[in-house]
Amino acid sequence: MRRLALAVLVLMAGPAAAEQDMLLGADMASPAMTKAEMSRADIEALIARGGPVDLSGKALSGLDLSGLDLHGANLRTARLNKASLRGTDLTGANLEQSWFLKADLSGAKLAGARMFGIMARDANFSGADLSQAIPIGDFRNANLSGANLAGLKGGADLKNQSMGLMRTVFTSVNLTGATLRGADLGRARLDYADLRGADLTDAVLTGADLSGANLTGANVAGAEFKNADVAGARLVDLKGEDRARDWAARVNAERAITRASR
Known part of the structure; x- marks a missing residue:
């Protein structure tokens, strides 16, 4: 378990090649990563006892907990x-250093959940409520379309980076139609993310990597773009562009796509 936890932490830092190597370093075919040591009935019995359920460190892969x-x-x-955690109530849950690879959390309630070091690549969070959550983890290729991420706290804490840059990784994530009002994504990775029609009102994108991202039709009123890298990003038909903060301080602005292709 210590090795798996360390793998998650290192995954948050360094170049893409190093991140991939660390994921491959974990034995993803082992029973610890693919099997369940409890049944749904076991967990329902724990819930029936009352009070917050403690499932820390448990192998629960493949279970239907919807x-x-x-x-x-x-x-x-x-x-x-x-x-499967479709529609599951995980409000305020501690999901730190947990593994949700290819898990289904569509429509789940995750408001205020702590997700430091979470591994959620290819997971489905469509329509889920992650408002005020702390998702400092790896969501690469995940589906967060239509999700509520208002007030999300995903910015890098530069005062606590002893193991490298810990930040939200939304690389190639589907965020179409998602609500990100007031979300903190400072220095987060949003490269190649699909943000078409997303609400980024008052979001903090300071130093974020938006290279190759698609923001067509997104609302960026009040959003902070200082030092955000927009190389190859599609910044077409934006709403509230004239009210975006530090719009002129974007990095690689000349390389962004600002007109729809004919």
Whole structure:
């Protein structure tokens, strides 16, 4: 488990090649990553006892936990790869250093959830509520279309980076129609993310990597773009562009795509 936790932490820093190597360094075919040591009935029994459920460190991959009330649960370092949590209530849950590879969390309630070091590549969060959540983790290729990420706290904390730059990784994530009002994504990776029609009102994108991202039709009123890298980004038909903050301080602005192709 210590090795898996360390792998997650290192994944948040360094170039893409190093991140990929660290993921491959974990034994993804092992029972710890693919099997479940408990059943849905076992977890329902824990819920029935009352109080927050403690599932920290448990192997729960592949389980159907959809619709369960797990608000405030402790799932720190748990493995839920390919698990179904559709509509599950995880409000305020501790998901730090947990694994959700290819998990289905569509429509789940994750408001205020702590996700430091989470591994959620290829997971489905469509329509989920992640408002005020702290997703400092890897969501590469995940689906967050229509999700509520208002007030999300995903910015890098430069005062606490002893293991490298810990930040939200939304590389190639589907954020179409997502609500990101007031979200902190300072220095986050949003390269090649699909942000078409997203609401970025008052979002903090200071130093974020938006290279290759598609922001067509997004609302950027009040959003902070200082030092955001927009090389190859599609900045077409934006709403509130005239009210975006530090718009002139973007990096590689001359390389952004600002007109729709004919």
